[in-house]
Amino acid sequence: MLRQVIDIRAELEPFPWINATWTETRLIAASPFRYDRHPSFYVILDELDEGYGCWGDSGTGERGGFTQLLAFLRDETYEEAADYLRARYGELPNDTDEIVLNMPRLNVDKPRVTRIDSAILDTYTYRHPYLGQRGISEAVQRLFNIGYDRTRQAVTIPWYNADGSLGNVKYRRVDSKTFWYERGARPIREMLYGIHIAYQRKIRKAALVEAEVDAHSLCTAGIFAIATGGSAFNRTKAELLLRSPIEEVTLYRDNDAAGRAWRNRIVAELGGEMDVKLALVRRPYKDVNEWHCEEGPIRHGRERKCRTMTFNIR
Template identity: 45%
Template sequence: MATIHIRNQPVEVDVEAELREFNWTRPRWTGDKLLAASPFRYDQTPSFFVRLEPYGDYPAGTWSDSGAYDSEWASGGLVKLLSFLRNETYGETEEYLLNTYGFSQDTTDIKLIPPRLKVQQARQPLAEAELSEFTTDYTYLESRGISKEVQAEAGVLFDAKSRAVVIPWLDANGRLRSVKFRTVRGKMFWYHRGATPVRELVYGIESAKHKTAILCEAEIDALSWRQAGYAAIAVGGANFNGVQADIIKRSPIEELVIATDNDKAGEKLREQVERVMSGHVRVRQAYVDAEFKDANEALVRYGEYALRNAVDKSEVRPLLSVKPRSLSLGK
């Protein structure tokens, strides 16, 4: 365990355990560092490292990427790295670490900040005009195996200024709630400032009109499943909460085919979704081939067959009860 500061409070975090939740390319674990290919770029060389232990003025969890495309992603701390790996905002990752580890108990100079009670105000949708400045350049995701038709149906756009794919997040009523920007040069992403946090949303829920849907982590994976002919939704990260569960329960979905990433974080998410949704919907577990990290990698390498094969081999999980209506799979 190592001490890092989160919201000005010292927290004892198992840095190595957190990093081992994710698949790394060409990793080498030493006593005090993880060396690997950069998670922020399509990189095959060990040009990235994370400190597992503090070193001088550098706390555990600090990292450096020698081949970074820009200075913002050349170095940083543990929270920034985990927020990328978990596909969350910085604040959501802070909350995860605080909920998991709490404050350090052996420090005498902690200044505890008492919780503030506040009324939760209803979050407002974003104006549709927020998307008006973007174009319909589908080139990047076409190179990832996702057709213009699937992108257009999902409202995918392109930000020429930042060279990023623009992915709208809508609520069940089709109102714009958030926007994700995903660069085409690397893997970096960010969300529209002031939008509804994705932890309070389910990507693709507005189009979940069928009784069966694939559930995955990221938007591009959801679009990959749609390319293969399935209805698909995404939770936007490696965590599933009660708000998202309630959104799905209120939808027409009666069966979830869980198809998360092939890493420890994805496996935990599988178990979490199955546990929370048991008794509310029928659950099946689908796995893309283990040589791939996620659905999009499988789609790019072997095409739609790889995803259909995963669904054909999916495992039905026993449930206490399901909605008494017939089940069907399809887009």
């Protein structure tokens, strides 16, 4: 059982829960999967409970296991979350997760490939107002080849390899917070979002953020940015960055514990090998995109630092 290996509370505490109540036996909070502020979501924290680590959402009736929840919170695939847990806690039992969440479940045993056929994007050549409503310009959406899956009502966000080939696709529902990735594609842990543009344009200075939409927000303001894809950062991502034309990065972390850990990990990985600068997301905003939406293009007295990263979107 999960209680034999995983510290559920320690894994969940860094994330920004809304209206959260922590007890010895449960975390009760607003659901991370929906746009809602009511405490209708729970995770079992009682190590003596057979359901230790499982979660439920009284608002939708959905329930599931811990690995899928962690994958969502870390903005990565199910397999990557499972790999993280194995690396930290050792081999997991076979009955770790019984997922009934209504989102695509990736096949853990399916081989991964470095690139996938870009023709899959041909059916997504549509635009949805979702990103526009979050302050992202049409020019930036074209730059990153954003599309829309009309069947599954999800914005499509392609992830490209350094050579410009397609490595993965993230699908983000426009009516909830749920997302998933293309089956059998390159793991996000091996990629950096937007790195292909740095190669194409030989960009020397860049902002580094967690989420794709944060990179979109900075690019809309004329500041080139790449994203790690969630709060995880590893040596593979560091090497990808060090091999790129980029010589200096400015970190814009989220205003939460996971964001601080993300910043510290990057500084530890890159310190002495690349110039690393720090920028603060103005409080009370939780991330770059919220700041961008509330106050417009991100200048806010940081023109000196940002001007060196300005680039022509077109």
